[in-house]
Amino acid sequence: MVSLQIQQVYFSYLDGLVLHNINLSIEAGEMVGLLGPNGSGKTTLIKLASGVLKPNQGEIRLDGSSLSQLSRKSIARSVAVVPQQFNIPFAFTATEVVMLGRTPFFRAFAEESEIDRQFVSNALELVGISELKERRFDELSGGERQKVILAMALAQQPKLLLLDEPTVHLDITHQVEILELVRRLNVERGLTVIAAMHDLNLASLYFDRLILLKEGRVSADGTPAQVLTEAQIREVFSALVKVEPHPVTGVPHIVIMPKGSAIKRQ
């Protein structure tokens, strides 16, 4: 379990400022969803939290240590990232891909140990894809691949799991399965989770805390009920919606209101 402090962080790519003065404190064991329109800075924030991007100003602390002081290897031993998708050019099997998650623990010339193999088979089992282990990664469906990547991230034994729109290319079954699993790991093992999410309803269902980004600034931060209001969604996404309580859980459920052209003839 680790906490993450983002303090007065500014970040810009070569062609413009992306994040303005971000201050966030994420406690160990939290499950946090990042929401916002395309280009609002969600992915950038995930990359900053993973340490592959460095802030122009400000500091990010992982359990109190500044990320800029830590080696990539030591960060990778406690932080794992699941991106939208990976393109792997070689014919690795699912097991071989999951074994890549053990990379931060390998030493040069040493073969993978029994412990590494154990972590890999546990991760495959946890994600429920043991039957895919001999299959080739490039022959799997999008949803299966994303599960393999999630298993790879879990083989890394992370304390903080960062997900960048992990379900964006998946059908609804896989979306739910992946979020259910992440939620279970969060609840049962205290895994800290930060995920950029594009689907507001899934975010509302699975996350305790949502952070709404608009043009690189935090525009709302709180429980789904506090963040997913009609006014804030209109303000941030310029979308007309109606928010109702979810029929079973009671969390906010967003209903998209059609504009004129989408109204069907009766």
Next chain:
Amino acid sequence: MLSKLRRSNRLVLILLLLGGGLVIASLLASAFGAVTVPLPDILKMALNKVAVFDFSPTWRAVDETIIFQIRLPRVIGGALVGAALATAGVLFQGLLRNPMADPYIIGTSAGAALGATIAMTLPINLAFLGFGLVPMAAFIGALATVILVYNLARVGGKTPIISMLLAGFVVSALLAAVMAFMMSMSDRFGLNLHSVYSFLMGHISVTSWGQIATIAPLVIGGIIGARFFAFHLNAFSLGEEGAAYLGIEIERDKILILALGSLLTAAAVSISGLVGFVGLVVPHAMRLSLGPDHRLLLPASALAGAAFLVIADLLARILLAPVEIPVGVITAIIGAPFFIYLLRHTRREYAF
């Protein structure tokens, strides 16, 4: 069957098989040539040299000279060139995630060729560690080009792989143009076109143990260094960002892997000119038959590349004896059909 074995056993078995193949190839290449020396005699000579054995010679003294002063240096030179090129090919294909990558992709070939060509026009004759001016110029040309390409592609502390491929392509084109110019004006430059072609098509020119003594540490050190990066290269299959997520210091690794690959290539080029095909096809053939894990792929490719080039060089010497065919011609002529066969008959369908 091989895949059923435990990973480590399978690895040892495959490397033993390939190593055995290299030994057999080397023995054959030592035995045949202008003079044929029977294999048992070669074995006895070798045992007499290395150990307490003392077989009475059943061979002529001149045979021993042929084996030890002429054939063996050349066979070992060929093995080193093949191992170096195949290893460099694996490194570049893995790092650049590009199936067309070969050891020459970022400009080493053009740099080496231009260096060698310039050296051929110079009326100087100096030697260093058993090397003449031409191999030294090829070595320096290859490394200088990679350094140039790397720096051209470097922007804001990063060296994007695409920029490196493009910079390599453009620099190669420029150097090749300079070389074409020199060749077209060969009379004025006092350039022997035959020597230039011989360099471009590859020819293993080892004439002394001194050259081996210089090249061998570079190549063997380079191969061991490459194996050190095996699991880093596996992580690079996820792309640079994916590798970074797995704890790889990507910019540092990129420069080290490039440096290793370029050093191996430059070492090979200095004694063989531009032997094509080995560095491109041996890694692919090994990946097709053994899978993409670099921990096995690197040593397996080194051994297979060595054996392949030793055999190719033997054929180059004997097929049209006393005329020698450029070894690069042989590597392509026997390599291409073999590779097509593998591509069409492999069970593990190929993905790059």
